[in-house]
Amino acid sequence: MAGGKAGEAMSTMFIVLSRKTVLRAVIALAAALALLVGGCLAYARAGAADTGGGAASSQDTDYIKWVDFDVPYELLSHALDLDIASHDTDTPVSWIELLAYAASKNGNNWKSYTAVKLDETVKALQEGAAMEDLTRDLTYYDYYHEAYSAVLGGLVGYYEIEVPDETAESGKRWEARYGLKGFSPIARNYPYSDFDDFGSSRDYGFKRKHLGHDLMGAVGTPIIAVEGGTVEALGWNQYGGWRIGIRSFDQKRYYYYAHLRKNFPYNKELEIGSVVQPGDVIGYLGRTGYSVAENVNNIEQPHLHFGLQLIFDESQKEGNNEIWVDVYPLVRLLYRNRSTVVKNEETKEYHRVYQIRDPAVPESPPATATSPARSTAASAAASGG
Structure with a gap:
């Protein structure tokens, strides 16, 4: 009988101890989860104290790691x-x-x-x-x-632009303005169709999400620089075909234009390091890409793949830490401002009709490095589709 009470007491003690142990374990687990969630939020939302005007140094870990741009x-x-x-x-x-x-x-x-x-x-x-x-x-x-x-940051501000003026000898005059100085990627009077396709599925090479925006149009449609910047990429990409990459002068934005026309993809004056103004003709819509071999049309429907990458630190430029945002709302907004173009029958090139003076364009643009054909999964997802 005494042994039974002793065993009962020991069982009771074991149950109490077990409950305390479980309670401590639960508390420890909750604390660990709180730290994990807090760390994830800090990782995703950490803001850079970048006062240098350009992308932060890769030695600095205090910069934004992710952006969901969902503004309608x-x-x-x-x-x-x-x-x-x-x-x-x-x-x-x-x-x-x-x-x-x-x-x-x-x-x-x-x-x-x-x-x-x-x-x-x-x-x-x-x-x-x-x-x-x-x-x-x-x-x-x-x-x-x-x-x-x-x-x-590069889309609105003061600028000067040529406007029609029948009284002027040139038929144009300069006008100072404040407002939207970014341009639609498709020239004025050239039709296109689009929908919000960011994140949709692509399977060339491997299954992945589409990290850009497709604008369907006719082959040869003039493609326009949305913002002024420096040409960083110009050449063939297995996924995007003939493509152009333009870095904004503040180094925060990388504009990507892909699937350009076979044989005549770009404005022939462009090269790595060229400076473009917002509204300049930079290339021509096509259907190149999805091919290791260059200058191949493997895209079924002619379209421009337009992408916008954010770069808060140079380590984000290429690799799995790239930040690409949904530009569909921006493309709709930029429809307000479309560049009027004219064809030079001798060179077959198109050029803008009305020039612009953008104070954001520096006298000496920042030096840029050539962007190689990107090979990571994230880069492939952003390179075209």
Whole structure:
């Protein structure tokens, strides 16, 4: 009987100890999960303190690792209109600041966010509120501001452009403007069709996601530089065919134009290191690619593969850490500004009709290195389809 009580007591003690052990294990596991989640958020949302104007040094690990650019076209368009309308008033507002504020308030969930809320923010600013005060307690405002600045930073500002003028001897005159200075990648009066295909499946070579945007059109359609920059890539890529890569002057954006025309893919004046202005003709739509051999048409439907890569650190330029964003909303926005072109019958080249003076173009553009044909899975996914 005594032995039975002793055994019962020991069993009770074992159960108590077991419960304590389990409880400690649960607490330890919860703590580990919290650290893991926090680390993932920090990894994805870490913002760079980049004051040098270019991409951060690869020795610096404090830079943005990932960007989901999910702002709908309607809000992009409205924010841009608010920026333009207010730029010469006493209370100018930045469309990038408006969108970053909105994203940090809605957690990057735009389903129920309307243009009215952007209007309310502008009204608060016009009535004396400061953006610094509105955003002081918003943990991720700085992240969204840097991320959206990287996406949108080269598209809006002051510039001069030629406009038609029948009274001028040349038929044109220069006009100073503020507004959208980025251009549609397809020239004016050339039709195209598209849809939001970012992330759709591709299977040439291997199964992967499509990290660009396809604009279907006729072979030979003039392709336009969306933003000014320096040519970093010019040549053949197994996936993208004849392609051009242009790096923005602030080094944050890499614009990728692929599947260009067989035999005559580019403006013949272009080479690695060439400087282009927004609105310049850089190449011609085609269907090259999906071939190890050069100058082969293996794409069924002629189209331009247009991609935008963000680079916060040079280590992100090539490899599995590349950041490509959905440009479909941007392409819709850029439809507002299409470059008028004319054909030179002797050279068969197309050139812009109205020149531009963009103050963002430096007198001495930054030196760039040639981009080889990218071979990683991420690069292949972004290279064309």
